[in-house]
Amino acid sequence: MTRITGVSLRRVLDSRGNATVEADVLTESGGFGRGAAPSGASTGEYEAIELPAGESIAAAREHAVPRLEGLYAGDQRAVDGALRAADGTDDFSAIGANSAVAISMAAAKAAADVLGAPLYQHLGGAFRGDNFPIPLGNVVGGGEHAKEATHIQEFLAAPVGAPSVSEAVFANAAVHAAVADVLDERGVPAAKGDEGAWAPPISDADAFEVVEEAVDRVEDDVGFEIRFGLDVAAAELYDADEGAYVYGEETKSTDEQVEYIAGLVDEYDLAYVEDPLDENDYEAFAELTDRVGDRTLICGDDLFVTNVGRLREGIDVGAANSILIKPNQIGTLSDAFDAVELAARNGYETVISHRSGETEDTTIAHLAVATDAGFIKTGTVGGERTAKLNELVRIADDAV
Ligand SMILES: O=C(O)[C@@H](CO)OP(=O)(O)O
Ligand SMILES: [Mg+2]
Known part of the structure; x- marks a missing residue:
């Protein structure tokens, strides 16, 4: 058939x-x-x-x-x-x-x-569809996704206490709107980056304050816990010739970068940190995971590229405790499933992810439900992002 x-x-x-x-x-x-x-x-x-x-x-x-x-x-x-x-x-x-x-x-x-059958059920089987991923919503960003904005690529709202996927999705949209209010109150104009996150011309330190303020306001409003996280995309900051992470005028050695990120995890109670170090530095990933992996997710994106070989290397040395899954990084759904399975067998959390350039395709929403992923990263607002978020809401409503 x-x-x-x-x-x-x-x-x-x-x-x-x-x-x-x-x-x-x-x-x-x-x-x-x-x-x-x-x-x-x-x-x-x-x-x-x-x-x-x-x-x-x-x-x-x-x-x-x-x-x-x-x-x-x-x-x-x-x-x-x-x-x-x-x-x-x-x-x-x-x-x-x-x-x-x-x-x-x-x-x-x-x-x-x-x-x-709905796609998630075909891919995941009859017993899928009860657990939903927590959406990580990009609310402020820069790096390769927006010029003249933050060095850190993504600040991600993480509504970890949301009672339902729908409430989580709306909470992230509310944080996005609250960021606009906070920026407005501070007189900061902001365009949007490639993923629809605000891309204000402010320092990373100021962005932490803005996002924390926005998250606090929405948390008070909705009454469940919202934290936030980062995609540092550190491979883009790393200068291999200098052996240092370059933040505009300032540079950090690898030790300083580990120290910096560990400090941020504690200061802001970060729920999630993706690619805090260069994609070739398993060792520094392992060191950071050893320090803060008991209280936050250290996620490998450019580090693992959804590749079982690279994930296995990471597991061997204890680099990270979660993996970003992007089917186009590896080329097929079978390969993406293999990476999810290897991660799950080794206690690594999985985060299914969009790319900065997207279409209306909703496959990753189904993939996240089919694989029982803990998280999905697929933006906050904008049609190509809401396509996936709304599909998650439909799956939860049994309407696909
Ligand atoms: O780094 C990332 O995680 C992604 C998606 O947010 O960005 P890009 O698709 O540009 O690699
Ligand atoms: Mg990334």
Whole structure:
């Protein structure tokens, strides 16, 4: 029933206005699935390769599509194995991880369509759908996502005490609005960055004060615990020649960076810290995790790039205690599931994540529910972000 009869690929716009790959998968019984690849700006050195959309589509049409026709969309490992075989490299540099992930997601949706099941249930099984991830909402940011704003890439609201996913989603939107109020009261003008977070021209130290104030106001209002966290995206700050983290005029040695982050965790009771150190520095990650890993999540994004090999290395040395999962970093849903499973078996928390360049695709909302992820990071406001957040609300409401 889920035998694939057609795969079509096209260029569509992403949220930055760049071209990305959209895939449609059709099955012989009329099943239909559509997936679109997201795109990063602060990409990790070890991510699978994204090719220019047109190039990726041409290569996938020639090498992958003929292998996919006749396979069963419901056999995700066969579909993803065919994508890997068609590519023939370790990093999808032949057909592009953008076409690979779009097809992988479209196949899963086509299979769910044939089965008449919501995607999260097809991917996760009959017993999924009761637990929901806590959304981490980007409310202030800079780095590679906005010029002339904070050095730290993302300040993320974390409504850890929310009684439901819907209340969590609305709490993050309220923190986003409260940040605008606090900035306004301080006379700070702010544009928005790539993910819809405010991108004010203020120091990181001031941003901590602004976000703390906004979180406190909303916490008082909603009556449940809201904390916040960070994506430092430190690989973008690290200058390998200098061996130091560069914050504008100021630099920090690796020891100073560990000290700085550990201090922030305690001062602001941070719930979450992603990529606090360079993507090659497992050792410093391990040192920081040893110091503060009992009271916060230290998450590897550029460090692990959703790759089981790199995660295994991290587990061996105790680098981090959680992993960011981005299907396009590795190229297929099967690979992303393998990373989730390895993480879970080793007590690592999983955080399913969007990219800074996104589309209306909602797969990651289903993936988070299907894998029982503790968290999802998918922005706060803006259509390509609310697409996922609203899908989570629908899943909770049994309306997908
Ligand atoms: O660093 C990150 O975690 C992501 C998403 O927030 O950014 P980008 O997609 O630019 O890599
Ligand atoms: Mg990151």
